[in-house]
Amino acid sequence: MVWVNAIVQGMLLGGLYALFAAGLSLMFGVMRFVNLAHGDFIVTAAYLMLALVGMLNVHWAFAILLVPAVLGAAGYFNQRILLNRVLGGDLLPPVLVTFGLSIIIQNALLEVFSADSQRLNAGWLDTASFQLGGGIAIGALPLMMFLAAVAVIGGLQFIFYKTALGRMLRATSDDPAMVPLMGGNNGHVFAIATLLASVVVGIAGIFLAVKTNFDPAAGPARLLFAFEAVIIGGLGSLWGTLIGGVILGVAQTLGAQIDAGYQILAGHLVFLAILVARPRGLLPKM
């Protein structure tokens, strides 16, 4: 039963990894662009949540809306003002610029919030759970994380395949040079993609803030989990990203079941195994 429990908890944890990964997957899908500061943006969102609720006593409900909105707006302008300048040519400049952003963000967070590990107290939500019998309990917060991941990916899937905006995003992914001849503006479409990804980053940051301890250097590890989830699922596939997150989460909790020290290692080993067996991931789109 402990194994079943580990699998259930792993699936729920996978929801958080899918939230980490969805924005990365979306940006890569539209722009063929990997944002190395992705994890640091998630941590920034977590700190923003902490500052609003834990320090400034802003109401929860308001902060939950404000954090994704702020991240989304920042993402749009970051893309238009900075990232669009390095896209389109060589692969190296975007990597260098986002690597630099990652360093800047980590140091700025260190300056403002110190190196202390932080966590946002979610009150009763931290311990609320449902008993499923047989020793399996589902925590309210992990369940919310998982449902949020399904909702986010379902929402992105809807935007991509059922709306005019999604049509433009997919067309841009296919052939950006043709999009201006359709009346679209690449710079704007790219920035809208980053806006969407950043809203998801904001949601992921809120959950990170209440789920685990985090510090200014926590970003790169989140980026790594996000990367693994995206690659397990298949580049550019949103549902694949959810599946990738779940596989990573289950691998980690099963590893932890064997020995607490194996949690992260087990995730990496499964990632490597899938990379060897199916280098393009489980549901490759490209």
Added chain:
Amino acid sequence: MTTLLETRDLKAFYGDFQALFGIDVTVADGETVALIGANGAGKSTFLRAITGMLPAAGQQISFGGQTVAGWAADRIHKAGIAMVPEGRRLFPSLTVEENLLIGASGGRKGPWDLAAVYALFPDLVAKKTNPGTALSGGQQQMVAIGRALMSNPRLLLCDEISLGLAPKVIKDIYRAVPQIREGGTAILVVEQDVGQALAVADRVYCFMEGRVTLTGTPAELTRAQIAQAYFGAKTEEAA
């Protein structure tokens, strides 16, 4: 007829390489004009310069009474110039219908909508949920033309629309031209098939090595004149 498009002394460069040497071309409202010429004569470059794909700042390109040189491609598109690009360039992850709909992104109103495009190319109706690139070459070309028409352009640019297609398919495609003209759209076709070009066009420009070497109506031009303007040297027939 009022002038819709006019270029004066248009020059274009790829880096240091000069591709166009002072092109003067006019297209009137509702007119069909053909650009003919050999490979590398600068016809496609000329279309790219008009659409804003190739920077033409400081040049003289007027469209509908506005100077559009230096405008971004999406702004020129919204002003009413649509392009059927060489090689069709459909979006592979979009269905036929989505490829058509994306053409309407500029938001211009006019006679062309999905129903009108399907009426023009009935073959596409049964394929509308297929990926655009899963179609035959001729049908892909129909989608590319339909996609451009969906923007309700005042000027439709067609780059080598018969390239790589069977003669019967080319005929089917060119059968659409009169109906496109009826909607009031001016057409500028780039065509290597001179016979086809002369058959549909009101006027013809012949390009050679980045210059206009001949212009006139199909009725006034002789085969000898065209051969000379096209190839440069006098052919036996011309001599």
